[in-house]
Structure formats: C-alpha cells, structure tokens
Amino acid sequence: MKFRSVFDIIGPVMIGPSSSHTAGAARIGRVARTLFGRQPKWAKVYLYGSFAETYKGHGTDVAIIGGLMDYDTFDERIKTAFEDAAKIGFTYEFIPEEEEMDHPNTAKIVIGDEESVMELTGISIGGGKMEVVELNGFPLRLSGNYPALLVVHQDRAGLIASVANALAKREVNIAHMEVGRKEKGEMALMVIEVDQLIDDDIIGELRALPHITQVSTIAD
C-alpha cells in the first residue's frame, strides 16, 4: 500500500500545474533540504525520464529549487523560486539525463556548501507523493508499503534502542528496519518503516534525542 491516506488522493493542496512534476518535485527538494539541515549554497540537479523531457513546462525546476529553500507544495513563492535563490546567492544547475531509470520521474540532487556535500535520489510516484531511494550512495531499500523514517545519526552504542524506545512510547510499531554506516563511529543511517502514519510530533521527538543529526520522512 503505497498510498495510505485519503489526503494522498484528495490532496495535496499545491501550486500547479502537475502533482508529480511540481508538488512531488518540491517535496523531493524539501526532503533534501531537511536532511542537509541548512540552506545549501549550490545544487546540481540531474533529471531522468519524464522529468528530463518535460521539466520546464511543469515547473519541476522551480519546484525543486523552492523545495531546496524549504518551500512546501502550496507555497506561492514556488513561482519566484529562481529570483528568490538569486537574492540569497543560492546557485543551481539542471542536467537532463538520457539514462533510463527504474522510475519515469527520478531526480538526483547534489547539494552542498563550504562544509559538506550531500547527494539524494528521489522518485515522484504520482499524486504528489515521493520516495527517497538513495542517500549519499546508500541505497534505501524500501518496500514502499509503509510510511518510512530516515534517521541520520552518529554511530554510537544504544542509539538504535533510544530511537526504538521513542517509537514504542508512542505505540508506533516498526515493520522493518535497516541500519548502515560508512565508518565505525562516523555517520550512520537508520531506515525505519512503521505501521502508523508519521506525524510532526514523532519527528520532533526523535530529533531531540542525543547524537541524532537529522530525521525526515522518506516515504510519506
């Protein structure tokens, strides 16, 4: 069940013209921004499939840039995202690719500033819904059947237990969980698929835990 809420069907409230190419694209950009944790200075956006063919007409470009500036799907500022980016010195480049991906609406976003660089690949699956399929080279293997959380954290003992406890306290049941890290003691990732819809309170509570760098929904 990729679509879980009636508001996935009747919704989102959004700036036109396309739910998958505008709203879904804005959401992919916004998740990248959330996971980066601050306004990136620059972005390189690689577009595939239908995104590559029709991004100009659908406002996919302004939507992604708007998302990278933390605009929601219904934010009127999406229309002036390019001008807004210029004002804050945020530069970007769009690169349409020929390569065929698994999903017809795929975007790979590379963002960065003086401190770090992040790479995220997202797909827009229709009606404004999106999924993150790769982060910094980590493939995120989601069944797509559950709402999913991505937790970026420091590799520390007991951290998985504290996240699981926080979810248990709210009676959120974990359906599937994967943990990965690049180096011992460095950045690590938790991908958690749960049975219940994820609200902002849950995300806020997880963010407040020690050694957690960032928390975001990656399949809503």
Add this chain to the structure above:
Amino acid sequence: MEVLFKSVKELISIAESENKAISEIMIEQEMLLSRRSREEIIAQMDASLVVMEEAIEKGLKGVQSTSGLTGGDAVLLQQYMEKGNTLSGNLLLDAVSKAVATNEVNAAMGTICATPTAGAAGIVPGTLFAVKSKLNPTREQMINYLFTTGAFGFVVANNASISGAAGGCQAETGSAASMAAAAIVEMAGGTPQQSAEAFSIVMKNMLGLVCDPVAGLVEVPCVKRNAMGAAKALVGADMALAGVVSRIPTDEVIEAMHRIGQTMPSALRETAKGGLAATPTGKRLEAEIFGTKVAND
C-alpha cells in the same frame, strides 16, 4: 499495515453489511491509520474544499497561463449558458465550466487541490459544485463527497496507478471522472453498489486514454480532458442511478486500466513525445513556447 479495504468489492461489502455510506468507511479508515480524530480529519478535508471553491471562483473570472495556451474557456462557457440555449443542459455545462476553471487556474500556476492529481484536478470539484445547485447538500455532505472520491481513488492508486507518467491519462482524468461519478451517486441517494457501477461505467470509457501534453505542459489537451471527464462523470452517475450495471466488476476494470497502462508506450506516458504533442502544430507550439528550433521531420 491493516486497512479496512483493499478493493472496491471489500469497500462495498463493508458499507452494505454495516449499513454505512462509503464516505464514512473512508473516514473510519483514515482515523484508524492516522490515529487522528474525526474532527481533525474532517477539518483538513474542509480546508481542501475551501481551496477548490476558491480555484473555481478565480477560474470563472478568467485566467491565462504563462504560455498562453489555455485560459478563458470557463468564462466562455458561463456566458454561453447565460443565453439559455444549451443543448446538453446547464447542470452538465456548469460542471464542465467549473472543471475547466480549476484546470485553467492550475495551468496558470495557481493554488489547487490535487484530485487525485493536479492535471486531473478539475473533475471532482467541477462536478461537486455543479450538482450542489441541484441537490442542495449540506457542508457535511459536500465534505463526504470528497471522502467518497478518496475511497475509490485509494483503491485505484494502490492497485493500479494515478500517475500519467506511469499509466497515461486514463490513470489521471480516468480515475478522477470515475471517482466523481461514484460520489455523485452517493450524494444523489444511490446505494454503495450503484456508486461502484457508476465508477465502472465511466472508467470503461476512459480506458486507453494516453498522456500526450503539448510541450509537456499540463494544458493541451489536459484542460479539455477535464471538461469531458466531468461530463462523463455526470452521465455515468445518471446511468447507475437508472439501474444500469457494468458487466465487468469494478476491481477488474481497475486491473484492466493498470495492465493497459503498463503496456502503453513511453511516448504516450507524459513524455510529450507522442500523440497530440507530436503533431505538427503541437511541435510548433512547443518551439514557440521554449524558443527552440522545430526538427525537420
């Protein structure tokens, strides 16, 4: 995760056995999955209804897209209706004009509510605000209309697709028109089964519809496909209310739509490479809008 229904058959069976409206089953499922209160869920849908009404009002005043391809047709339709000589009737044309109004606003990058997508956003509100004048529903009934469309859309989205890039226009305006037909039946006092029949009757007439937007814009032919989608929704609802039934069960019609979408060539799935987008005029318009050269073929 546990859901109350995964198919239209299950949805109708619960509605019948518990003697509840389809909209009510959708609200109960949303409460179950989101753990939010009935009041919160209804308030969110009410807010979406406000967005829909504002989009229609804006479109009926007249809007133009940046490309200049669409805008102003909703106004033409309303002016034509005022003369009082319409052939297909004012209720039907009111739905058509309000569907067009919404999609013209969408094309102009205005604020709309996707139902189930932005490209198909005109049909559900267009029909709702047209039948409103005939059936005089309460605010609650209008909100329930949206939950009923959502219930059918939920099944389509999970068992087939609501994306033009994945399944063609049949997945977008096809789904929207079928969902609207089912909700019109409920509002008009039909049974849950009649809602399902209306859905099937309309979807069967949307099967195979390709997604071929000129210049890749959600304008040509999208706005007019919303117009006709609204018309089909009303006719399909009337047919079901008259007692006409679909020989193919609803879930099988949805499955057929899914399979047709999977076998549709990529050129006809929102890539702007085939169909109307690939006509000489379609290509010329694309070149004019984006300032590129037209290929010599």
